[in-house]
Amino acid sequence: MRYFEDLEAGESHDLGTVSLSADEIREFGEQYDPMPMHVDPEVTEPFGGLVASGYHTLAAVNRVVVDEFRSGVAGIAGMSIENHRWHAPVYPDEELTVTLELAERRPSAGRPGTGIVRECVTVTRDGDDGPEPVLTYDSVGLVRRRED
Amino acid sequence: MRYFEDLEAGESHDLGTVSLSADEIREFGEQYDPMPMHVDPEVTEPFGGLVASGYHTLAAVNRVVVDEFRSGVAGIAGMSIENHRWHAPVYPDEELTVTLELAERRPSAGRPGTGIVRECVTVTRDGDDGPEPVLTYDSVGLVRRRED
Numbered sequence: 471m472r473y474f475e476d477l478e479a480g481e482s483h484d485l486g487t488v489s490l491s492a493d494e495i496r497e498f499g500e501q502y503d504p505m506p507m508h509v510d511p512e513v514t515e516p517f518g519g520l521v522a523s524g525y526h527t528l529a530a531v532n533r534v535v536v537d538e539f540r541s542g543v544a545g546i547a548g549m550s551i552e553n554h555r556w557h558a559p560v561y562p563d564e565e566l567t568v569t570l571e572l573a574e575r576r577p578s579a580g581r582p583g584t585g586i587v588r589e590c591v592t593v594t595r596d597g598d599d600g601p602e603p604v605l606t607y608d609s610v611g612l613v614r615r616r617e618d
Numbered sequence: 619m620r621y622f623e624d625l626e627a628g629e630s631h632d633l634g635t636v637s638l639s640a641d642e643i644r645e646f647g648e649q650y651d652p653m654p655m656h657v658d659p660e661v662t663e664p665f666g667g668l669v670a671s672g673y674h675t676l677a678a679v680n681r682v683v684v685d686e687f688r689s690g691v692a693g694i695a696g697m698s699i700e701n702h703r704w705h706a707p708v709y710p711d712e713e714l715t716v717t718l719e720l721a722e723r724r725p726s727a728g729r730p731g732t733g734i735v736r737e738c739v740t741v742t743r744d745g746d747d748g749p750e751p752v753l754t755y756d757s758v759g760l761v762r763r764r765e766d
Contacts, residue, residue, distance in 0.1 A: 502677040504684055505693065516694045524696045525677045529650035532673050536652055545653065546664045548672045551702040551755075559695065607699075 473544045473616045474585035479575050485538040485568040488530050490522050492562040498526040521559040527566075527605055531593055534568045535609070539589070544614040546584060553590075554607035566604055567594050573608070577615075584612045621692045621764045622733035627723050633686040633716040636678050638670050640710040646674040669707040675714075675753055679741055682716045683757070687737070692762040694732060701738075702755040714752055715742050721756070725763075732760045 492511065499508030503523035506513045511520045528551075560566065574588035589609045594601035640659065647656030651671035654661045659668045676699075708714065722736035737757045742749035 498677075502681045504681070505688070523680075525673070525680050529646075529673045529677065532671075533650045533652070540653065547707065548704055550704065551699055554699040554702065556696055556698065 471544050472542055474575065474577075474587070474613045475616050477543065477572055477575050477587060477613070479572060482571045483539055483569065485534050485570055487565050487567050488534050489563050489565050490526060490530055490560065492520055494530075495520055495522045495526060495562055498529075499523050502526070517559050517561075519561065521561060524556045524605075527556070527560050527593070528607070531566070531568055531591060531605065532609075535570060535589070535591060538568075539570055543587075546612040546614055548609060548611045549586070550610045552588075552608040552610055555603075556605055557603040558595075560604055564595050567596075567601065568592070569594075575613075578612065581612065583615050583617075585615055587611055587613045619692050620690055622723065622725075622735070622761045623764050625691065625720055625723050625735060625761065627720060630719045631687055631717065633682050633718055635713050635715050636682050637711050637713050638674060638678055638708065640668055642678075643668055643670045643674060643710055646677070647671050650674070665707050665709075667709065669709060672704045672753075675704070675708050675741070676755070679714070679716055679739060679753060680757075683718060683737070683739060686716075687718055691735075694760040694762055696757060696759045697734070698758045700736075700756040700758055703751075704753055705751040706743075708752055712743050715744075715749065716740070717742075723761075726760065729760065731763050731765075733763055735759055735761045 496509050507521050508523045569592045571590045573590045576586050578584045578586050593605040655669050656671045717740045719738045721738045724734050726732045726734050741753040743752055
């Protein structure tokens with residue numbers, strides 16, 4: 471397990487890929503975001519077919535972040551999402567590539583024994599001219615410090 | 619259906635309440651955020667029991683926003699989450715109260731026929747000294763303009 475002191479500002483990780491099937495998109499949409507473009511495969515406006523709820527993309531990317539990075543870190547809690555942007559609609563079965571940069575680490579002033587860590591997450595897909603951004607955000611959270 | 623022109627900056631809406639059961643918290647956690655505090659009812663650190671994934675709270679609140687507000691607006695797409703903060707852990711079966719203020723509306727410079735709308739969402743629970751914030755965020759999105 472890596473603690474606050476074991477993390478380095480600037481470390482960067484390729485976390486792999488994730489895709490959302492049409493069934494998964496509809497299921498999430500029906501439960502959490504039942505707008506027509508997230509639940510109705512016949513919808514034509516505004517995107518010409520089913521697109522994933524942005525909250526679904528965020529949750530599915532979070533799963534990748536947990537599996538490939540955060541499960542190995544002594545995290546305590548998420549504090550905020552910052553610098554967030556959904557850049558483009560996500561269609562069924564698109565392969566999304568997830569990378570993470572640990573952009574900042576600082577001791578918490580108010581909570582002894584903890585530090586604050588900023589994970590900058592970038593999600594892209596292959597476009598005609600190379601990788602295109604789909605979703606970018608920072609996840610800011612508390613991480614446990616080593617007990618001396 | 620309300621279009622961009624029908625919305626008023628400053629309009630405020632009580633959207634009702636939502637709660638997350640222990641089963642729902644575990645199910646979401648296993649799918650999207652399998653950290654111990656979101657999936658293991660026996661976990662004691664750091665919160666003394668199961669707490670909801672912040673992404674789950676966000677998605678469940680989004681469902682309330684869609685049902686009680688956004689389904690009546692000619693929305694096109696979400697653009698970003700801004701000013702986001704998870705203020706406190708959410709435990710099973712806590713009643714969360716959701717309010718929304720439409721804080722900003724402006725025509726989109728780049729996308730004719732659309733406007734940009736900022737929904738400020740506040741989620742609270744009852745505390746000893748009145749409502750306590752649990753989650754606050756702005757949802758910024760594109761809304762269709764009326765065709766003249």
